Amino acid sequence: MARRSFDECGINTRLAHNGNDPRDFYGFVNPPVVHASTVLFPDAATMAARAQKYTYGTRGTPTSEALALAIDDLEGSAGTIVVPSGLAAVTIPLLAFLSAGDHLLVVDSVYSPTRNFCNGMLKRLGVSVDYYDPHAGAGIGSLMKPETKVVFTESPGSNTFEMQDIGAIASVAHEQGAVVMMDNTWATPLFFRPLDHGVDISIHAATKYPAGHSDVLLGTVSANAASWERLHDTFIAMGCCAGPDDVYQVLRGLRTMGVRLDRHQATALQLARWLETKDGVARVLHPGLESHPGHHLWKRDFCGASGIFSIVLDGGGEKQANAFLDALRIFGLGYSWGGYESLAVNVFLGDRVIARGPYEGALIRLQIGLEDVRDLETDLQRGLDAARGS
Numbered sequence: 001m002a003r004r005s006f007d008e009c010g011i012n013t014r015l016a017h018n019g020n021d022p023r024d025f026y027g028f029v030n031p032p033v034v035h036a037s038t039v040l041f042p043d044a045a046t047m048a049a050r051a052q053k054y055t056y057g058t059r060g061t062p063t064s065e066a067l068a069l070a071i072d073d074l075e076g077s078a079g080t081i082v083v084p085s086g087l088a089a090v091t092i093p094l095l096a097f098l099s100a101g102d103h104l105l106v107v108d109s110v111y112s113p114t115r116n117f118c119n120g121m122l123k124r125l126g127v128s129v130d131y132y133d134p135h136a137g138a139g140i141g142s143l144m145k146p147e148t149k150v151v152f153t154e155s156p157g158s159n160t161f162e163m164q165d166i167g168a169i170a171s172v173a174h175e176q177g178a179v180v181m182m183d184n185t186w187a188t189p190l191f192f193r194p195l196d197h198g199v200d201i202s203i204h205a206a207t208k209y210p211a212g213h214s215d216v217l218l219g220t221v222s223a224n225a226a227s228w229e230r231l232h233d234t235f236i237a238m239g240c241c242a243g244p245d246d247v248y249q250v251l252r253g254l255r256t257m258g259v260r261l262d263r264h265q266a267t268a269l270q271l272a273r274w275l276e277t278k279d280g281v282a283r284v285l286h287p288g289l290e291s292h293p294g295h296h297l298w299k300r301d302f303c304g305a306s307g308i309f310s311i312v313l314d315g316g317g318e319k320q321a322n323a324f325l326d327a328l329r330i331f332g333l334g335y336s337w338g339g340y341e342s343l344a345v346n347v348f349l350g351d352r353v354i355a356r357g358p359y360e361g362a363l364i365r366l367q368i369g370l371e372d373v374r375d376l377e378t379d380l381q382r383g384l385d386a387a388r389g390s
């Protein structure tokens with residue numbers, strides 16, 4: 001019987017049904033959680049030719065395949081690898097496409113551990129690295145060298161939320177033969193599909209919105225047809241497959257990601273607009289706001305916003321930031337985002353070379369969870385009052 005197809009359906013129908021087909025496993029709605037190293041072959045000839053679908057645990061199981069197929073549907077990709085963290089989803093493709101002597105261009109507003117990997121391990125392996133202004137657009141051409149093999153983008157930028165012209169960057173990079181990667185964790189493929197805008201490799205910290213409950217680490221990397229084989233070969237060579245329970249948890253999370261994102265988006269935008277009116281807030285860094293310098297790019301390319309943005313306090317420094325954070329009762333003080341609970345963190349831009357402001361005061365990043373908006377507003381007001389009184 002033909003596999004069921006949901007290609008023509010709306011996004012929530014696809015999120016609910018894509019990946020596994022229940023008829024493949026006795027009709028159970030969810031796929032089995034296959035804990036596997038060894039897979040048996042029926043005879044020596046099949047084993048020698050590896051002529052069966054699954055051959056060893058590191059090379060895929062029905063559980064990892066279900067998640068990879070579901071992500072391929074969302075990304076429009078030729079293949080997806082599933083790795084143990086979002087950071088691994090950054091490092092594996094960089095290792096796949098870079099060799100000693102190559103040059104790498106990375107957006108300066110990149111997730112800080114990505115920079116750490118580039119400046120540390122990649123430089124040690126003989127790759128030279130330069131950082132570019134997130135507003136470079138097609139101007140990135142002036143930074144390309146004959147040996148530039150990868151352009152690594154992230155839009156909006158981590159913590160400061162600068163928007164990039166991904167289409168313009170991708171076409172300039174391709175003219176010069178470079179592979180374009182994008183960390184698309186903020187938007188998820190529901191609000192931006194990188195491959196449709198010329199990106200070759202789409203990276204996702206599935207730890208965030210797909211998992212959605214702050215209880216699992218996972219990453220996915222999706223490639224177009226031209227880049228898939230090299231990405232997959234590196235994944236197999238590195239032996240960096242994710243554990244089946246974590247993979248299953250993320251597939252479970254994916255089923256409700258659309259409705260959760262609707263709520264994250266609405267609450268975050270409501271709070272961002274409210275914060276723009278408040279004394280004590282100099283600026284709100286949220287690309288969905290008309291006041292954001294990259295709003296036109298967000299409007300042109302994205303079809304939604306997730307639930308994380310930053311505020312700039314009006315004057316003051318670490319003392320005011322700490323007073324703000326310590327006054328919060330609902331927002332937790334913790335890293336990561338995309339979960340059901342709200343979080344706040346003081347942002348430091350110490351390692352940046354270009355995208356450093358200036359900002360009028362301390363930068364506070366807010367991850368907006370699924371709580372009631374009135375309660376979050378009251379909590380943020382407590383923080384603002386404390387910052388002003390400090």
Ligand SMILES: Cc1ncc(COP(=O)(O)O)c(C=O)c1O
Nearest residue numbers: 085086087111185205207218336
């Ligand atoms: C933009 C971005 N990419 C990647 C990651 C890494 O994800 P993980 O925490 O799963 O390693 C993070 C984590 O905060 C992130 O914010």
